[in-house]
Amino acid sequence: MLKEPAEKPIERVLQALADGTRREMVERVSQGPVTVSELARPLAMTLAAALQHVQVLERSGLVNTEKQGRVRLVKIDPEGLSVLREWLDERRSLWEKRLDGLSAMLQEKPKR
Amino acid sequence: MLKEPAEKPIERVLQALADGTRREMVERVSQGPVTVSELARPLAMTLAAALQHVQVLERSGLVNTEKQGRVRLVKIDPEGLSVLREWLDERRSLWEKRLDGLSAMLQEKPKR
């Protein structure tokens, strides 16, 4: 009974990864857990801005976070990228099938 | 000696796919070549807007286009999604490696 937008996971993942700063963060987090400050430091931006990016990443399922004392630890979440991989696999098989059949009938009939 | 932004391919691909309208277009183009008007018709938007999306898709390498008479044919370009797949595989192996080693030393030393 939810009337929410119910945005699809793939939507969130792609939007999250469309931003270069967030891709850098994913890169960094892939090496191991980091705090928000550690993520912010090398990026010319305030802590507040970095946190906003982390929140976007978390909503997308690309990372998990956990508050430990006054620090928030950010870890990679395999779920996020597997959503992307599944989407990718579906699309690929979709047109690879089509392209296979294509070589058989390379003569295009001109439409007008 | 190019001082250009030289935006990376993956940047363009992810930005292109971040938009739902463009994902629909990719979907449609995956079924076979279409004209810009055909892409525009089912989407509540002007031809000009649809064309702008097609241009973004083309710059990203997700589609190719070719002008035939007064019509522009849009086709899928496998290059685009393979860029995405490669990026994905790199990142995944990056942290899968890390996660493997992780099970060996599940005792985290508390940092404070």
Place this chain on the structure above:
DNA sequence: GAAAGAGTCAAGTGAAAACTTAACTATTTT
């Protein structure tokens, strides 16, 4: 060859997204 169809270009508008600032909370440190 005039009209219609399909696309193209350049500006401009509006809304979403990225950032900043400033005030505030919850932990550690000293």
Place this chain on the structure above:
DNA sequence: AAAATAGTTAAGTTTTCACTTGACTCTTTC
């Protein structure tokens, strides 16, 4: 307990992006 650290929130600003409008070009039809 005071000061410093790390994060959080809300509000406002700036930038980016999707989309429209209107003028124009190049085919194809009639």
